[in-house]
Amino acid sequence: xxxxxxxxxxxxxxxxxxxxxxxxxxxxxxxxxxxxxxxxxxxxxxxxxxxxxxxxxxxxxxxxxxxxxxxxxxxxxxxxxxxxxxxxxxxxxxxxxxxxxxxxxxxxxxxxxxxxxxxxxxxxxxxxxxxxxxxxxxxxxxxxxxxxx
Numbered sequence: 001x002x003x004x005x006x007x008x009x010x011x012x013x014x015x016x017x018x019x020x021x022x023x024x025x026x027x028x029x030x031x032x033x034x035x036x037x038x039x040x041x042x043x044x045x046x047x048x049x050x051x052x053x054x055x056x057x058x059x060x061x062x063x064x065x066x067x068x069x070x071x072x073x074x075x076x077x078x079x080x081x082x083x084x085x086x087x088x089x090x091x092x093x094x095x096x097x098x099x100x101x102x103x104x105x106x107x108x109x110x111x112x113x114x115x116x117x118x119x120x121x122x123x124x125x126x127x128x129x130x131x132x133x134x135x136x137x138x139x140x141x142x143x144x145x146x147x148x149x
């Protein structure tokens with residue numbers, strides 16, 4: 001149970017830390033990944049974010065709406081499929097995205113502080129494997145759900 005405890009502690013406190021660091025940019029820990037992806041891939045389809053970030057479609061809609069309201073992104077209809085839209089960064093987003101990326105990199109460095117380089121890579125690989133294990137299991141249990149591939 002030590003693993004579950006420390007995953008929970010790390011998750012909770014890195015989010016608090018990240019919220020403080022991202023506050024000057026008007027975004028929070030649940031928005032930064034979306035903003036980075038939209039800035040790095042202008043015109044990305046909103047629906048494609050579901051598979052990238054393993055979040056429920058309602059969370060994507062809510063996050064995209066918040067980023068749009070904050071003037072960070074714009075939605076544009078998808079000519080090929082009217083049920084979805086393309087997402088584009090605004091000038092405001094583009095003006096801060098490098099700093100947001102730097103905040104994320106510094107947060108990762110803080111989380112990995114004291115690790116040897118080989119241990120950092122191993123830890124990341126193992127964490128990815130653990131994430132893949134649990135998402136695969138949930139996909140099996142959630143047949144018919146929006147997350148099912």
